[in-house]
Amino acid sequence: MEIAILLFDKLTMLDAIGPYEVLSRIPDARVKMVAAEAGIIRNDRGSLGIVADYSLDEVVRPDVVVVPGGLGQSDLMNDEKVLSWIRKVHETSRWTTSVCTGSLLLASAGLLKGLKATSHWLAYDALRSLGAEPVSERVVIEGRIITAAGVSAGIDMALALVARECGDDTAGAIQLQIEYDPQPPFDAGAPHKAPPELVELLRSKSRFRH
Amino acid sequence: MEIAILLFDKLTMLDAIGPYEVLSRIPDARVKMVAAEAGIIRNDRGSLGIVADYSLDEVVRPDVVVVPGGLGQSDLMNDEKVLSWIRKVHETSRWTTSVCTGSLLLASAGLLKGLKATSHWLAYDALRSLGAEPVSERVVIEGRIITAAGVSAGIDMALALVARECGDDTAGAIQLQIEYDPQPPFDAGAPHKAPPELVELLRSKSRFRH
Numbered sequence: 001m002e003i004a005i006l007l008f009d010k011l012t013m014l015d016a017i018g019p020y021e022v023l024s025r026i027p028d029a030r031v032k033m034v035a036a037e038a039g040i041i042r043n044d045r046g047s048l049g050i051v052a053d054y055s056l057d058e059v060v061r062p063d064v065v066v067v068p069g070g071l072g073q074s075d076l077m078n079d080e081k082v083l084s085w086i087r088k089v090h091e092t093s094r095w096t097t098s099v100c101t102g103s104l105l106l107a108s109a110g111l112l113k114g115l116k117a118t119s120h121w122l123a124y125d126a127l128r129s130l131g132a133e134p135v136s137e138r139v140v141i142e143g144r145i146i147t148a149a150g151v152s153a154g155i156d157m158a159l160a161l162v163a164r165e166c167g168d169d170t171a172g173a174i175q176l177q178i179e180y181d182p183q184p185p186f187d188a189g190a191p192h193k194a195p196p197e198l199v200e201l202l203r204s205k206s207r208f209r210h
Numbered sequence: 211m212e213i214a215i216l217l218f219d220k221l222t223m224l225d226a227i228g229p230y231e232v233l234s235r236i237p238d239a240r241v242k243m244v245a246a247e248a249g250i251i252r253n254d255r256g257s258l259g260i261v262a263d264y265s266l267d268e269v270v271r272p273d274v275v276v277v278p279g280g281l282g283q284s285d286l287m288n289d290e291k292v293l294s295w296i297r298k299v300h301e302t303s304r305w306t307t308s309v310c311t312g313s314l315l316l317a318s319a320g321l322l323k324g325l326k327a328t329s330h331w332l333a334y335d336a337l338r339s340l341g342a343e344p345v346s347e348r349v350v351i352e353g354r355i356i357t358a359a360g361v362s363a364g365i366d367m368a369l370a371l372v373a374r375e376c377g378d379d380t381a382g383a384i385q386l387q388i389e390y391d392p393q394p395p396f397d398a399g400a401p402h403k404a405p406p407e408l409v410e411l412l413r414s415k416s417r418f419r420h
């Protein structure tokens with residue numbers, strides 16, 4: 001099973017690596033890290049570099065596509081090279097997925113029209129303006145498109161994908177391998193659970209405000 | 211605040227990137243990805259490359275040290291260059307931490323003698339044989355040493371560190387930024403929760419069996 005994870009400058013690294021750590025453990029997985037051009041990609045905080053081993057034109061028929069988000073997503077909203085690659089690989093993929101604001105790229109590519117989808121909680125309005133129906137869920141499955149909420153939600157998304165593609169036993173084995181028994185210190189990782197003043201503060205700083 | 215994350219060939223990438231995504235959001239964080247030699251490091255599955263921007267001798271006094279685990283940890287158990295770096299930076303660090311089998315490196319460096327510590331659930335016996343007292347907890351804090359359980363536990367460890375270092379408000383804000391409201395598909399991410407036959411299967415394949 002070929003899995004393509006899209007990289008681009010200023011991505012949020014955990015958006016990509018959460019799913020990577022799960023999907024790369026599928027028994028016959030061949031993961032390809034892909035970007036417009038092969039080479040080193042720096043993340044949204046600048047302090048981390050990751051290698052794109054493949055350019056877009058070298059990855060033509062992946063079974064699974066993962067599109068992460070992060071600051072750099074906004075630079076790609078009219079990047080026809082990337083958007084047409086997303087459209088093209090989606091024609092034959094088994095699963096086309098996004099994490100965080102990666103769903104805005106799926107939407108810009110025209111994949112989410114009229115479909116339920118999720119994104120980082122600060123990007124629901126942006127997602128709606130692109131023709132999708134934003135829902136406040138951790139993982140949203142619409143046919144063979146799976147969108148995940150912000151950053152850390154890619155782990156849950158990838159496990160859900162493995163369960164559907166390979167069965168619960170394989171997904172459960174991977175969950176145990178990565179000891180995914182999360183114990184967040186606060187029950188406040190979603191806006192409806194967090195202190196309202198914190199939610200407002202982050203909203204006021206958000207590049208997605210309308 | 212300077213944060214050093216150790217990289218080495220065949221590390222498990224999420225061990226490093228989970229803490230990275232949390233710690234790099236501390237307001238004054240300066241994260242340095244460091245390895246024996248600066249350059250590209252490949253992970254334990256081979257399909258992912260990450261950049262070490264710094265060599266060990268360039269990072270001498272970090273405030274926070276993160277030591278991840280993964281297959282390659284076993285190659286470093288007698289690597290005096292790496293172990294002496296761990297000992298040296300620990301002298302002045304505010305927090306010295308590990309994720310997964312990274313704790314075996316802390317133990318090899320002599321940091322865990324007689325201390326409670328955790329690791330990947332398959333590595334408790336190895337941890338004990340190195341003089342630590344393994345405990346089956348997600349995050350173990352002993353003075354200024356924090357050890358985390360397997361792979362995904364680094365996210366919880368880093369949030370616990372931020373809460374202690376910067377306060378609950380900052381930790382809560384970061385948790386909300388990365389939308390860390392985990393919803394694993396199975397309540398089976400730890401050995402005492404998983405099907406016993408799966409636990410035995412993974413144990414029988416483990417490189418840590420005794």
